[in-house]
Amino acid sequence: MCLHDHTSAPTPAASLPRRGILAGAAALAGISVASIAAQLGGASAAQAGEKPSGPNYHGSPLTHPPLIIEGGTIVDPQTGGAIEDGVLVLDGGKVAAVGTRDETREAVAAVAGRARVLNASGRWVLPGLVDVHVHANALADARAILQGGATSVRSGSSSFYQDVALAALPAWAPGVSPRMTPAGLFISPDLGDSLLADPDLAPLATLPTGVRETADLAYLTRVNLSRGAQVIKTRANPRAGIPEQDPRELVYNQEQLSAVVKAARGAGVLCHAYSAEGIDGAVRAGVRSIEHGVFVSEGTIAEMVRRGTYFTPTMDAITSMAASPNPVLAARGKEYAPILQAAVRAAKEAGVTIVAGTDSFGTDVTPIGTEARLLAEAGLSPLEALQSATVHAARLLGLGNDAGRLVRGGFADAIVVDADPLSSASALEQVRVVVAQGAVVRNGL
Numbered sequence: 001m002c003l004h005d006h007t008s009a010p011t012p013a014a015s016l017p018r019r020g021i022l023a024g025a026a027a028l029a030g031i032s033v034a035s036i037a038a039q040l041g042g043a044s045a046a047q048a049g050e051k052p053s054g055p056n057y058h059g060s061p062l063t064h065p066p067l068i069i070e071g072g073t074i075v076d077p078q079t080g081g082a083i084e085d086g087v088l089v090l091d092g093g094k095v096a097a098v099g100t101r102d103e104t105r106e107a108v109a110a111v112a113g114r115a116r117v118l119n120a121s122g123r124w125v126l127p128g129l130v131d132v133h134v135h136a137n138a139l140a141d142a143r144a145i146l147q148g149g150a151t152s153v154r155s156g157s158s159s160f161y162q163d164v165a166l167a168a169l170p171a172w173a174p175g176v177s178p179r180m181t182p183a184g185l186f187i188s189p190d191l192g193d194s195l196l197a198d199p200d201l202a203p204l205a206t207l208p209t210g211v212r213e214t215a216d217l218a219y220l221t222r223v224n225l226s227r228g229a230q231v232i233k234t235r236a237n238p239r240a241g242i243p244e245q246d247p248r249e250l251v252y253n254q255e256q257l258s259a260v261v262k263a264a265r266g267a268g269v270l271c272h273a274y275s276a277e278g279i280d281g282a283v284r285a286g287v288r289s290i291e292h293g294v295f296v297s298e299g300t301i302a303e304m305v306r307r308g309t310y311f312t313p314t315m316d317a318i319t320s321m322a323a324s325p326n327p328v329l330a331a332r333g334k335e336y337a338p339i340l341q342a343a344v345r346a347a348k349e350a351g352v353t354i355v356a357g358t359d360s361f362g363t364d365v366t367p368i369g370t371e372a373r374l375l376a377e378a379g380l381s382p383l384e385a386l387q388s389a390t391v392h393a394a395r396l397l398g399l400g401n402d403a404g405r406l407v408r409g410g411f412a413d414a415i416v417v418d419a420d421p422l423s424s425a426s427a428l429e430q431v432r433v434v435v436a437q438g439a440v441v442r443n444g445l
């Protein structure tokens, strides 16, 4: 029982700048931002009026030379349209032009002599992909996500607010981290060492059964928001990846999840949920997306359609359990995989928006293209699978047309793949080039 009324406690003051999270995350990974920036070959240059907000640092963000990717087939995931022998011009962190050679002639001339040129002939050019469920705690994690082709991600929580610090990097050092929608700490009964992520969490150490009372759930949610979380991650059920836990038991019911949603004050809540009851409670509590969702019922699917709740099946995370050396997990993976595939088909047919999330953790990153391919194997068309990792995911993250499509003025995030993604979603696993925030972070041409 909770003896404390955290609701009356003041909301903790925003205090990110004075804390050395970034240095901690870099030390954890054994690499420095400076070394990454040097590798990327960025040149420091003043850009009046474009300095990121924050403490008054004397320096200026790194910039990259303009980039032209020419000769490939440029695909628009929104429409499924394709431009053969297309040209993409990236400059100043934005798409300066995209289209046929004729349509882009002026923009190409404007950067001629300054631009780096990549020849994508015989290949396909796409916007950077979006992974709506990752756990990044270090610079190496961010780098591994980028290498897989995801240039925008939504965090599914981090241990010490490293995701909040990663989110600040693109504005200063393009190409070091994907664009990150941070979640902060997992809203879960047992915080473990994450209790040390912020002094304002100390009161929660007094709770004998962990964070369960609605007032405590609201308090933890408020600490996350004050530390810069833009979304809130919570749970209805235990984890599937731990043999000792039964993911069909209930951790938080609808009332508890409603307290989280209310305290999130409009920040989208993503909810880890497996059981029919858990998923239903989460949906009715008003979460923005269901993560995993294996045992979703028909009635809940109808409610998701009504409310516009997104579905992140995390196919790879669930199906790969089947290959676990642990017999409990292997059996679980084999049992869950076809059930989840059927859930994806039922959700799709009902009109639920399905989004691609890998649930990658640390440097154990599943390329986002693999998740798209698994969604296609479950029943999505190649275009639908592409949309799950582009336009639909971008909409969930509130990125509008800036991500998930290549449009003039949008983000300078792009990938080049070896095969036609409109014929087969497995093409998204054949990533040749990754450009993030105008920086070439992978180049296999």
Ligand SMILES: [Zn+2]
Residues within 6 Å of the ligand: 133, 134, 135, 156, 359
């Ligand atoms: Zn997760």
